[in-house]
Amino acid sequence: MKFIHFADAHLDSPFRGLSFLPSEEFNHIYQAADQSLKRIVDLALAEKVDLVLIAGDTFDSSQPSPRAQLFFAEQVKRLTDAQIQVVMIFGNHDHMKQEDLLVSPSPYFKLLGNNETVEQATFTTDAGFNYDVIGFSYLNNHITEDKIPEFPAKGKNYTFGLMHAQEKSATASQNVYAPFTVDELQNLNYDYFALGHIHARNNLSSTPWIVYPGNIQGRHINEMGAKGCYLGEIDENSGKTTIDFKETGPILWQGPKINLEGAISKADLQAKIIAKLESGQKTYFSLTIAGAQYLSAEERDLVQDPDFWQTISQSLPFASQLVDVRFVVNTSLKLNDNDQQAFQAAKEELFAPAEFKQIVSDWQKKDPEAAKLAADPDFIAAVKNLTEVKLMSKLKGIKDETETN
Incomplete structure (x- = not known):
């Protein structure tokens, strides 16, 4: 049987x-x-x-x-x-x-x-x-x-x-x-x-x-x-x-990851992304970029733009698609104890329930859909992650400038 x-x-x-x-x-x-x-x-x-x-x-x-x-x-x-x-x-x-x-x-x-x-x-x-x-x-x-x-x-x-x-x-x-x-x-x-x-x-x-x-x-x-x-x-x-x-599913979902160890040009970043998105069939990719603190603000905006995703997708075989980019901060940037404590305290204060609720309340006055997003754990996690990337990027710039001087 x-x-x-x-x-x-x-x-x-x-x-x-x-x-x-x-x-x-x-x-x-x-x-x-x-x-x-x-x-x-x-x-x-x-x-x-x-x-x-x-x-x-x-x-x-x-x-x-x-x-x-x-x-x-x-x-x-x-x-x-x-x-x-x-x-x-x-x-x-x-x-x-x-x-x-x-x-x-x-x-x-x-x-x-x-x-x-x-x-x-x-x-x-x-x-x-x-x-x-x-x-x-x-x-x-x-x-x-x-x-x-x-x-x-x-x-x-x-x-x-x-x-x-x-x-x-x-x-x-x-x-x-x-x-x-x-x-x-x-x-x-x-x-x-x-x-x-x-x-x-x-x-x-x-x-x-x-x-x-x-x-x-x-x-x-x-x-x-x-x-x-x-x-x-x-x-x-x-x-x-x-x-x-x-x-039997006609579409695969995959989550590849690339690691950055220093600053990178836009052209090299695009080439690195395309090289990582390989598959033997139609695939939807959510790409994680580790070491995202090395990206400039302009580069971060670029790789989060759906138009950029479509440009990348046109280079992929099997009509595959890049549909999401996520950032991860690596731990290579060392802070002294006082700076690390201040950094952690700032994160906790910014995302304290009362503080976040107030931010959403102000946002909701402009966009009624904000309440739905604010209740989505994935959205909150993405906001926290992006905030940490930007903070670490700023700290890296300050650290580089301090060491140079």
């Missing part, structure tokens, strides 16, 4: 922060998850699999667009027309009612565990191999209780568990996605747990298999690396299962 396991397609994901891209390029990345899903279905048909397991968050919201719904329904129909069994669950993003899903009724399609009830379904392959799939769907965006005690004992059939869930954390506030422990799953003695929710690929156990396939297409720089699905094969005599990751 062959099967495919995927999760977290997040169809209709908005891909915020990339609006500076040319419209054709932005449309390409917007459609990347669709392309990845289509490739998964192509793979299922080519491999003549018996089963496709979809472990939640197929859509990015509980009210997906008609376009996304119809596209998904079309891909499911390709599978069911080929008599491939499809079993899916809803996750915390696409928690919906069953009647809101626009998939045509078919004996080869099953939405499992509607209304957050653990449900068991039994199927038989054309070769006569019996298997069970047991799982539940979200009806709300959070499930705080441990659902594992509701799972039935394993019967004589090969058994899949299907969950959109997260490992139990020591921090109670984080246990809002059907929290579980690996020991709990292992004690059920099922043959394969098909998980969703975590976007990084991860196998929590191989005895039995407890598998996160990751999402099918990275959406931003924090979702780097190859994305796709798992193709599994079961020996129907021994029950032994082997799995193989298959890359």
